[in-house]
Amino acid sequence: MKLVIAYIRPEKLTEVKQALLREDITKLSVTNALGCGAEKGIHENYRGSEVEVDLLKRARLEIAINDQYLDRCVDTIAEHAKTSESPDEQEQGDGKIFVLNIADCVRIGDGTRGAPAIG
Amino acid sequence: MKLVIAYIRPEKLTEVKQALLREDITKLSVTNALGCGAEKGIHENYRGSEVEVDLLKRARLEIAINDQYLDRCVDTIAEHAKTSESPDEQEQGDGKIFVLNIADCVRIGDGTRGAPAIG
């Protein structure tokens, strides 16, 4: 069992969610996050002072998944969270995916444990 | 050392927190999350258009805990986050618990490291 944590652009969330759905990955959780990465912040300007927006808005996805689905899940996110086709432009700010091991899992509703509880 | 991540219904938070307290599990962190799971979304209706609420509000608990407390912690959450007694109704939307391994831990205040720093 793996926990996939992905930081993506908020405006890509709907697309990524629908792509995952098509791969039968239907369960996921989302939180708001602020991210500091390679991308330069948006230029904002408030009453003449520069606004240092070094923390950009990001959607944080958390998907617990059984090992056999892992690659499909990671690839789907990676593909649909990208903003640009051209390889030289697409490098900054599109986000990251981290994969962690899950030791155990419980579905609260019926008490199922382990791999069967994930989905 | 384990990290327990639990997604529960927000309205159950107070009850779960108090139950954990009775088990001497006093330290935890909560974030807001939106969850996409088996449960069907609430039916909303805005100016005649259906609102697709496929992301339901969930509270995300994070509890770092020493291994000997793990079962107690997971069981307490599982028990108190359930909404229904009857086994056939209670299957959807009550949430999930994931358990991960923690490699290290530091209490910032006094610099303690490892298992003693958890509690």
Add this chain to the structure above:
Amino acid sequence: MKLVIAYIRPEKLTEVKQALLREDITKLSVTNALGCGAEKGIHENYRGSEVEVDLLKRARLEIAINDQYLDRCVDTIAEHAKTSESPDEQEQGDGKIFVLNIADCVRIGDGTRGAPAIG
């Protein structure tokens, strides 16, 4: 590859971020969290009823990092998230750091995987 999760006081975020920057740790993500810890809640009072603020506002940092940077990262956070110099006062509420193992990592922009994708 490690995932560093740190709960710190929100007002310390800017300081910690800048200290990490000086250590060349530039990528991190932040979420809002409410934390229940050793620290006593702020005393609030609304229309004569006590407000049980047992959930204090915390900033939750998540930093994925390669193993060689780990100690530097943890130490920097621990040092700058502390509020007090005197050892007897500084014990409560300054926060916690948890370290987890990361199994894999992907940079979405260019598809890089593993350790090189972290930074």
Add this chain to the structure above:
Amino acid sequence: MDGAAAAAADAMFTVNNLWLLVATALVFVMHLGFACLELGLTRARNTVNILFKNIAIVSLGLLTYALVGFSLMYPGEEFAGAWFGFDGFGIGPDDGYEPIAYADGAYTYWSDFIFQGMFAATAATIVSGAVAERIKIESFLIFSLVFVAVVYPVVGMWHWGGGWLNTFGGGGDNAFHDFAGSTIVHSVGGWGALAGALVLGPRLGKYIRTAGGAWQSKALMGHSMPFAAVGMFLLWFGWFGFNGGSVLSADASGVSYVFVTTALAGAAGIAGAMVATWTIQAKPDLTMIMNGALAGLVGITAGADVIGVPQAVIVGAIAGVLVVLSVLLFDRLRVDDPVGAISVHLVCGVWGTLAVGLFAPGKSIVAQLAGIGATAALCLPAALVLFLGLKHTLGLRVSQADEMQGLDISEHGMEAYSGFQFFTTQ
């Protein structure tokens, strides 16, 4: 009367009437004030419901007042000194209606109706605050309909419609005096609020039994202090029309005097509440000084025309202290009133009515007590019967699950702040 005199009378008529209309618009703004105050002092998840109630009340209030209320409240001279009268359904002036003659050159029939109609809905709006966050929308609307269409105008008729309170003790100074409605409007709404809070019981999680068996009051904090403050300021703004318009003419001395007593009592209410909250609660509670301003305004409403300036300050300051004590007391008694409507409108309404007897030269405390008592005797039972009747038929309170989820989703299928993150657990 020659041409010039008639022209002068007409000019005076026009200005008098204009003031009543401007005052009507000001009173209208009070509905927005009530809505903002109520939503600011309750939780975000019930906001759509609160707005819905407050907008619906304006509609029900005006339409039923046109249908029956005005006719019940001002049934005409043949019901002078009576307890009840009715002048038939609908509105429209009598035959041979001459605008300038209708009220001795003070206002037209239509101004009379619309000014009174704006007042009417207020009584139900007051109730709204006390029953917020747990009442079923249909039941609330039915309650309001009956309360505004029947209960409010009947009490109003007793005094302003020329009924028995107006001729009490032979009339004149012996009669009941309630200038702009500390009793006739505010305490009528206040009794309804009390009945509602009692029948409904407290919101889930408001009063918790501790291990020791003692009750503990939990703070269910309002979600928007800015809106609460907007509400308070707009209510005060509207009060210039509420009290100022109650002079029922633009009489320069009369209206300007009422403006002074009203504003100073409101200011004193803030000051009184500030002293009380800072003393009792250790830290100064913003919601208490907002209640204090309204308490001062409710307090002066009965006697704004007859109470001296220093006395107006005293009446307001006492109201400000009173409202703080009252909010704390009702909380002790586990009567859950999210916005403090009972304390502001009932307690300070009664206080203001008594204050006329105490401070206004020549006024009779007996008549004041009679008015307070009779209003209580009609409104509290009527409201209780209505609420209990609804409880046992349609149901009065939403289900526990719906209350936890919030009435916005459960009753309206909508959110007030779509996209915003807030902790729904609070």
Add this chain to the structure above:
Amino acid sequence: MDGAAAAAADAMFTVNNLWLLVATALVFVMHLGFACLELGLTRARNTVNILFKNIAIVSLGLLTYALVGFSLMYPGEEFAGAWFGFDGFGIGPDDGYEPIAYADGAYTYWSDFIFQGMFAATAATIVSGAVAERIKIESFLIFSLVFVAVVYPVVGMWHWGGGWLNTFGGGGDNAFHDFAGSTIVHSVGGWGALAGALVLGPRLGKYIRTAGGAWQSKALMGHSMPFAAVGMFLLWFGWFGFNGGSVLSADASGVSYVFVTTALAGAAGIAGAMVATWTIQAKPDLTMIMNGALAGLVGITAGADVIGVPQAVIVGAIAGVLVVLSVLLFDRLRVDDPVGAISVHLVCGVWGTLAVGLFAPGKSIVAQLAGIGATAALCLPAALVLFLGLKHTLGLRVSQADEMQGLDISEHGMEAYSGFQFFTTQ
């Protein structure tokens, strides 16, 4: 005229004029009402942009009205019955100006200008709601400038400026009747709104093609029901000045009657919309009853002075039902109007204008149709040409990326709710 008669006339003049000024201030508040309603019914990420538009419009509206609008709309008697007239740039009374003689003792030249000037910007503000969340700020400002400076005053001249609609059918009862602007103001804005919504197309993600090929309408929920409600209440508050001031004197009977029909039609609009939304949508939709109130008010605006009281209730109630059906219909037609401006101002503006022909004794339905048709024939093409011209020059719509990110960041580099967390994906 002797001294007393002159003094009486002067007093009457003063009160008449005062009412027009108070009404001006009330109409001014409507701009805040429009801004709040629009921002409340749209998403948080476009709020700065909406406020910017609404504040800029007030400025452009007043300044251009002073420069050309007033002069186009009221070109003087030599253009009676005409289609177009112009009295030169700038403002200032004619030589030999005597205040009391200017409008037969009803108001001064300056009051005339400022009251009319406050109305002017309204037409552009109505458009603002329909094009929200996707229009380029520069293009919107240019559109508004031309629309307010030229289109609105020309139509206004036809009726209020003494033009051909005023003398239609020989004048009198045969002429077009639009008391305070159901057509002259609201439907003018409404046609602009329709043109804007058509040329711009729907917001991204509003209409989605399902797998089966059918179109599905997605809810893009407004982010603040409290602000939307504040908007609705303030618009109504301002409407007392909009309609009441349109009596153009403080005439006691006239103004008070208009207050009654206006308020009852608004109340009936809420009731009508409440019945409609509860029936059709299963759960009562707050935004629909807010639209209902405004629909009732727009509906009565043309005939507030000549329609009977029960008829005013009927006009308002029908407007309330109509607005619900219209919002649902335009949504079916995939005309994306975030705040319902087309349904409220155009549909109910037309309805209200027709209602005069149907309900007001002696009025001619032919003239009403002529007015409606002529307004459509000028405003819709004019607005389409303007929008299409801008589309092909400056560009009308922001880029997809900017629209997804929100216009606050992309157009203004600012956030409306700095520090608050909301889901930008919604």
Add this chain to the structure above:
Amino acid sequence: MDGAAAAAADAMFTVNNLWLLVATALVFVMHLGFACLELGLTRARNTVNILFKNIAIVSLGLLTYALVGFSLMYPGEEFAGAWFGFDGFGIGPDDGYEPIAYADGAYTYWSDFIFQGMFAATAATIVSGAVAERIKIESFLIFSLVFVAVVYPVVGMWHWGGGWLNTFGGGGDNAFHDFAGSTIVHSVGGWGALAGALVLGPRLGKYIRTAGGAWQSKALMGHSMPFAAVGMFLLWFGWFGFNGGSVLSADASGVSYVFVTTALAGAAGIAGAMVATWTIQAKPDLTMIMNGALAGLVGITAGADVIGVPQAVIVGAIAGVLVVLSVLLFDRLRVDDPVGAISVHLVCGVWGTLAVGLFAPGKSIVAQLAGIGATAALCLPAALVLFLGLKHTLGLRVSQADEMQGLDISEHGMEAYSGFQFFTTQ
């Protein structure tokens, strides 16, 4: 005077007086406007504190004005041409008071008091914005008490109370002219604001020293643009009463002319600021055009009655540009003024006062400079002494920890938006 003439005079008296009262209610709304503007332009964590200050000021302002302020500001004719006068504690008309005779049939004693009393609190409210987010609540209240009770009325007495500025240069056109208070109200508050900002120093994190040693200004963004806009619109709405009421009668020509100059200057202020911000800041800054509107209004306040219409537009437009430059300049100088109060009220207050000398025919620039200088010479030192005195006794600024946490929790133990998530780090 015969009956008809007396009746006509009475009607005129009534309408004159009524306008002053309506204007009073409008000025009252400005307090809500100030509160909304201030909270909108500051961070969410200080909102309760800001509301508390603004509500408390209304109370303190009215009560102290009744106790001493009115009597200091209008001490009576025996102090004509003087620098200081006092007519005893408390209010109430003199013996033999005849309402219609009090001000030549323009208003009653009570109207006089309440209109002036509403103005009084404004001066302290202006200060509130500049010292926001860091001042101790007790110290601010004490400062306001003294400032409103003593400093404001003394300056007011110089001009409006018949003091030396009124008789300057022999009076008449040679005297100082400040119609509704560009100097007497706005710059008085502005000097207080400047003193407060200087003594307190900038908010934590506002000015950061970069590695290179240069200072950098960080944006501490306001948390609610909608409330800021509500504030701006309500202030403008109230300004119709502020300036219009300052005619001190309902004189048709006078009031309507003032409405026109006021509205056009406000509109021009927006336009001026829009051009300036779009040019200088690249993207159009919403907060700047809101400041621009207020700048235009402050600018025209001194000469709304005597400046020509095109000149009013020029005065407003220059004020709009000026306020943008001034905000940027004070930021450079590291004078931290969260809402731009110094730029709007002081800079544009001075500009408006000078503009009378420049644009109004026959007015003396010398007298204008004398008035500006004398006001500065009293208010700035007085405010500095007060603030420094408080700093060294009670303490003026909250602790660093409290400032970081926000004044809502530290000073009031409450949150403004309970349940909502926002990043407290910002």
